[in-house]
Amino acid sequence: MNKTNMNIVILIYSMHSGGAERVTANLTNEWAKRGWQVTVITLAPKSMDFYELHSDISRIALDLAAESPSILKAFFSNLHRMIAIRRELRRLSPDIVLAMMVDSSILAILAGMRLGIPIIGAEHTYPPMDPTKLIWDRIRRWTYPHAARVVMLTSEGLSWLNDKIPNVHGAVIPNPVLYPLAVFEPKLIVESLVTADRKLLLAVGRMVESKQFDRLIEVFSMHVDLHQDWDLVILGDGPERQALKSQVQALGLKTRVHLPGQAGNMGDWYQRADLYVMSSRYEGFPNTLTEAMAHGCAAVSYDCDTGPRDIIRHGVDGLLVSPVGDVPALAEALHQLMQDDEVRQRMRQRAIEVRERYSLKAILTLWDKLFNEAVSNLITKKT
Template structure:
């Protein structure tokens, strides 16, 4: 009998959590599972990531009405609408991503008899959720059937801060090859043949510290005149980064083309990948770049890169985080050594097996199977 999964996410924009949600949902429906993807906070709109037409997509705003008004009344309407949906679908498991959605989903399912699995998508200390949601997280998470995190350090934080929490460590699955969707932009539209590409991918926001990346590249640009830097993504710091590029005199060498749906083409074209984030959960883009045969350079932030990169073998970890001189030195080592960079690139593709969709789905299946079995026992005792 096909499993039924009710999957709650806050939105389906271009973020990392949304990308993983799309990947998992697509993989599960191809296995024959029934998946309902519930967008809980954003209004109806197009999904940035391609979704199978076998997935039932539901916007909570359609069930609640206007989200424009704030206050407890609207919040309660959301909770009751989600609770009605859970009871209507009668899923084997309710899965939720991100703290605010996790708390709401646990509250909505409270006493319904349906098990909730919640997942933190980033290392909690590095992305404060505010006092209110932190208290709610501590109070509600013990009632989750399981708490899934992406790294061992994340699990340690859960154990130390959530009394009685039950959890598992499950990395993100990385499909290879990546799906292609709009908007598409061919690398050759920006890069001439023979130019070498240093690539970064991510939201143009404080977390990603692309300002550090620009400063490092500015130091190296004259020495490596055949290299260009491209940063794919969109975000609130576009204006500041464009101003920095102009101030550094790099307008012809650095490009910010925005988000693209054919990012796999860019990974394949890249000669080296750089991640300058100050913190991460489990960075999809880093693994995707490696799966396409890129050596990588990344700051060694608390969680994520060190769970992926085998330092000195398929990439370089840079310390301390935020140190531009250290990042410049690491980039210099690989930009200036074609043979070493190519050796690392050959090792990097091992992530295709280490984080394959099948291996990660097996981890999720193990969590779901235990929960479903326990629910069966509970029902048997109650009859």
């Protein structure tokens, strides 16, 4: 079967400023442009939305994202969520449901039981490095075999899935890279922080412990005298931001390290950057890395699980650093490229090849194939 005008529902916790949310916006906008009937359902309210959606996309916020103070309260809260999701699926009667991340995937699978709708779950991290709570892990092992497909970002993720959850129907679809990027608020003017005569080392991400921005700041502090024409900018927000600001202050780096918050004009920053750095302890499939490289940034990243080693071709368009978390190793890799304009320029020219390797067209083709197989399999079962 090749269904050209699909009715699809996407379930995700929120449309806030995370990587999975960015991918959701990119994919749904493209499907809406095709003329598909697209509905995005979130547990969180619309007030949390960060990414812009196509005007033809139907947006439903269930406003059921409150934290639960106890196990019993959590049980009834999730039961309420499942019932609300099931009600919307009955009303919308989609051809297929795509749920982003673990909790949403589990809720969608449970809500869709016996409705005759293929449910696609999608993981956006590498599970061994980002473990869920024990009860969610057990429910995942029970529910995932009931999904039409569970999508992982890398072959390593698929191996984990097949090993840990018998009878699951897995697939690998990496995130697409968009070039050029859409522009939206808030806009941060690059020149307001980094003047034309300065070189820019750029990092982007949610300010949480796993991104290890504290180690990145420590690494940069080792280079301030050696590379006096370089500044570090870390774009993003999160619970660690204040601690990182305090670290910058304590190291006396306020004029060299900037943490201005979120930016809706990321393309301007990638275009201006002289080098991109990723210091994460783990990733799923890092959108910011592919975006930076698509804009012509050479990249330095820890060789963490998973994603960077699939994206960076070591010595060709960037450098992979081991062991993960090693401060001197990251410092040495950055020094190599910060001091050598010629090598950095050569890597920049090869980095843009990521536009084709992970093009939106190529990734959408994988999703089309998966959706059509899931719908066809359901029809076969019914007949």
